[in-house]
Amino acid sequence: MTDLVPIRRALISVSDKTGLKDLAAMLAANGVALISTGGTARALRDMGHEVRDVSDLTGSPEMMDGRVKTLHPAVHGGLLALRDHPDHVAAMKAHGIDAIDLLVVNLYPFEATVASGAVGADCIENIDIGGPAMIRAAAKNHAHVVVLTDPEDYPALRDEIAAHDGATGLAFRRRAAMDAFGRTASYDAAVASWMADRLEDAAPRNRIAGGTRVSTLRYGENPHQRAALYRSSQGGVVGADLIQGKELSYNNVADADAALALAAEFRDGPPACVIVKHANPCGVAQADTLTEAYGRAFDCDRTSAFGGIVAVNRPLDADTARAMAGIFTEVVIAPDADDAARAVFAERKNLRLMLTGALPDPRRPALAMRQVSGGWLVQDADTAALDPAALRIVSRTQPTEAQMADLLFAWTVAKHVKSNAIVYARDAATVGIGAGQMSRVDSTRIAARKAADMAEALGLSASPAEGSVVASDAFFPFPDGLLAAAGAGARAVIQPGGSVRDAEVIAVADEAGIAMVFTGQRHFRH
Known part of the structure; x- marks a missing residue:
């Protein structure tokens, strides 16, 4: 199997243009020929780069509102051909197919379209077909091709090319292929789940869950367990902004999620405070002020509150922040916090402050999944x-x-x-x-x-x-x-x-x- 593979030709087709300018400049500086489609080709030309249109490569125009443009042997042959296989090389020569060494594709924004509340037709139009097909082809042939699906990966490609004089190593391509298959799997999971929701099918034949890694964690529930945090939708604990404090642990995230879920139950009521320890509430109260609510929740079980997670249903003020900062608290999670409250917490460097914006809707339908030996238990969340x-x-x-x-x-x-x-x-x-x-x-x-x-x-x-x-x-x-x-x-x-x-x-x-x-x-x- 080939190790170092020079990048001579790249096909770029991206809906997210983040980082495209620097990527294209780096590739051009390394003498890489660029192939592209539609809006990406226009953007690259506006940046001053020479670009060959995919329609010119295939000899077929883009058609059906762009639904058909890359599904062609000139594209997939260039991605799938084994360069060290004589029959493949002969087929490429016979049919005028040139090898594609780099594929940069990010998919139509299906997940974002659904999250925006778009209607069915708009969601369907944002189901990408050619993109996943190309990604899977390039990932399958990672012995010879490198594939990127996220702008966050562009700097790593730059460093890889710089380290290997315009080429990529097998280890880099393997990891890129793993990420690519994960992306298409997550994308298909989102589409399948959306269709199951539309059909109101609570138990589809195949249930798939997908997510994008937010961070690796120091460890899981215990130091000998590896762990990571993934995002599958917008908002919630995963979408909260960590304003201060060190990274959250696995247990911090689990407890913060439990606290936020209960605080959200009171989002339309009086000021409320929830204190959680080991995923269980140890004090909950409503009152006329947030400070009073915290004090009454704390007085339910002061021992368990030590080192706990606190969630509230109102923006934090300085008085409440001072009360919370009076004992060791792992995490405080709130919709917002004023400048005075943030200043109080800033004096407690180890306290993590998370701000969520609007609290989650406790009645929004969701799925609860639990892994068991040999499979998964799936149910409606208790909303x-x-x-x-x-x-x-x-x-x-x-x-x-x-x-x-x-x-x-x-x-x-x-x-x-x-x-x-x-x-x-x-x-x-x-x-x-x-x-x-x-x-x-x-x-x-x-x-x-x-x-x-x-x-x-x-x-x-x-x-x-x-x-x-x-x-x-x-x-x-x-x-x-x-x-x-x-x-x-x-x-x-x-x-x-x-x-x-x-x-x-x-x-x-x-x-x-x-x-x-x-x-x-x-x-x-x-």
């Missing part, structure tokens, strides 16, 4: 909102208006707590959270104990769980969990219902004078 009209009060005791507001707040939080999930709340703030236990009664007791611990830490005369409400992400299978909540001082409960022992659980609630509301909706989060 369901509770319909207040579907609530059923099943107890003799009726919840007060204030209790109902707290029940709905606690239910929203419980949706984002790992199962089995129990959330005690009072006055729009969590006061105890139990997460991830094998037994629901254990989660109930842990949450109550956390509330009692905070009472002691804050010097309160009684546990904040006294007079609270409780949300459970799934039904109580036995009365023991309800009895534990009642023993902690809870006076109202919201749960899905649906247990064969519902009548027994309701009877215990009635005996204890507890209001109970059924949602008919479950929120397991494994």
Whole structure:
């Protein structure tokens, strides 16, 4: 297999003209002949370069609004021919085909077109055909051809050519081919997913996920695990701007995503703050001001908040920033931050500040995917909102208006707590959270104990769980969990219902004078 291959002819066809001027100048300085199409050819000529049109190369004009222009043996033969294979060389000579040593193509902006909200016809017109075909041809023949699909790769090509006197090495071409196949796979995944969405097909025969690497990470959940971050759509944690602080770790990204998802649930409500530790909320509150919301969320579990991730639903101000900077915090994520808040955080060099712009839409349909041995589990993301009209009060005791507001707040939080999930709340703030236990009664007791611990830490005369409400992400299978909540001082409960022992659980609630509301909706989060 050939190692160093000189670049004598290059075919360039790019929708994204970023870096084209410097690339073309570098190639021209190395005596590389340029071939191009349509708008790229015009741009290169405007830069003063000699360019041969693909239509001149093929002897066929571009047709059908540019849909057909590069699908021709003169192009694909030049890309696919094995230069060290006598039959291929003979075929090239017989048919007047010249070798193409470099292909630079970036595809029609299909993903960006979809993200812009364009209608079906516009999206279809931005499905590239000739581009992927050329990319795959060049990548397959990387023994002889180098292919680039991203302007970010142009400097590396420049350095490679400079190091090898106008040629590229096999190692460089192999890596470029890997990136090229990854790009076409990701592109096709975007098209297939878009079509599945249009057809409202939740389970297409082939499910493909694609993304573009944003960064490699120092390691994964643990130092012995390799990791990287990929972008598959706009916005969210991946699209947030890191204003200050060192690069995020794998765990930082996972926790920040959990915090942002819960903060987004409150994006249209009063100022709200979410504190997350190990992907579970450890404090959530709404209040009249962001500073108050942070303080009340912090007071739910000050121990767990240390080294946590904080997300808010409003732009940050200096007072809130000072409160957050009072303890060690890994990441703060917000829609924005004023100059005074940024100045406060700037004094904490290790604190990472991420700004998202608009918060994600918590009701936007999305997919949740989890790898399992031998395949993937795919489901709709849990974007369901509770319909207040579907609530059923099943107890003799009726919840007060204030209790109902707290029940709905606690239910929203419980949706984002790992199962089995129990959330005690009072006055729009969590006061105890139990997460991830094998037994629901254990989660109930842990949450109550956390509330009692905070009472002691804050010097309160009684546990904040006294007079609270409780949300459970799934039904109580036995009365023991309800009895534990009642023993902690809870006076109202919201749960899905649906247990064969519902009548027994309701009877215990009635005996204890507890209001109970059924949602008919479950929120397991494994």
